Amino acid sequence: MKTASTLATGRAVPAGSSPGLAARLQTWLPKLVLAPSVLISLCFVYGFMLWTFVLSLTDSRLLPSYDFVGFAQYARLMANDRWWVAATNLGVFGGLFVGICLVLGAGLAILLDQRIRQEGALRTVYLYPMALSFIVTGVVWKWLLNPGLGLQAMVRGWGFESFTFDWLVNPDMAVYTLVIAAVWQASGFVMALFLAGLRGLDDSIFKAAQLDGASLPRLYWRVILPCLRPVVFSAVMILSHIAIKSFDLVVALTGGGPGYASDLPATFMYAHSFSRAQIGLGSASAVLMLGGVLAILVPYLYSELRSRRHG
Template structure:
């Protein structure tokens, strides 16, 4: 009887330990196949002469060399640098100001916070379409101003080769600033109030209080916001397609739109795969150091 009970106990312990793995194994297999498997397949295609269909004839680094010789890719890199830098700076600045404003324990804070966060609930397609209508000189802001009698008012950035990229920045900042605000607000609420009171007793002004105490303690929130925003900037696609379609011309071409057009429109799958790998490496260059620093801090 004792041996039977021991065997039953061991079987129960084994089942208890194995059950979570059994439940999670299908999800793990799906992730391995449809995420990492397809990533590996894309990397392989970037070294082949694939065009309209995948090919398994290796051509080495030819696709990468040709990629960086393309003027369209150069424009896409330049645009993502402009878009990404302005996007991150303005989102962090506006998000921080909104978070400081809400941290003053104002009335109706919950309602105002919901208003700030609402744009993030919209898809980028909806945001791009709405801003396209708003910025269109024929039906948007410029047309409204003209109907009110201000016929000299002009705001046709969306039709300008030089200014169109900044309309992408405006729409993206409008949608994401509330999300960044929530991250900074959580950081502000985590700061020890006793430290702030002690600084106020010592005569520190509000400006010095935020510059020397509050903002330095928001470093984790800043790092998280920058990583998330940089990742979103690199892979931006649907907002650009809905707002400008990559135009006028190639004025708002980004790596994601370049990758789609060369893979599915121009039938240059090898070059499209190479651009996708460059995007993946760019995201990894941001995410891996951040995750490594977070894990190191937890161990320490």
């Protein structure tokens, strides 16, 4: 007497159970296992996003209030000078951060692609800063850029008394210290993306271009880099996402100061939601930040889905 039967999948089914029941179990069991994680994500991610949007339509201050005022908080936000400083800083910081990281990352990747000696050690050195948190990066660069302790004090100690590097305490230059620290941390990550893309290209592309007499700079500029457009696009998306969400680096490095000269939307949102007890206004700024992230992610996801559909 047989105690088990075998389905078309090759799995044994205990005696007394029908193949239909086993097939239904195989279909629903993964869904049942994933259901708690999906429900938690829906509640604590997307549910809180929706709640934040609802709060942005109310006159909430210290505690949530559900007296709806429409888009009045958004109008207040648009009339707030500090918000426009934060938005301008985001444009400066994001543009320089993304641009410099792309140039440095591509340059380092091309350098390592020449099969130089100690490539593994150099790759580790360049990539290591990405293993640090932005809090650690901010604290370290705050020490380095402190006029009384860091670079300026060191150079003056060498006898160059007229040397000045006070960007950290200069309202007009403080935002550029954020760029320095962020580029130092993220450029190695971009290098890894470009290096993976370079190593994934067919060697015949290099050989064909060299047979045509292309020099090495022309080879990379006219042939190789155009082939890496997906890598460039992915790097821009990731770096832009990091720039929009930057909070910990600002808090650790400049604290948004001097004054609020180096504020970014993330620190503006935190300050008004928690420090100034204006939850409605802070929620409105958070919704606009989410809109900025979606403006970056939606085209990226669309391009990915389109490439898979036509691939």
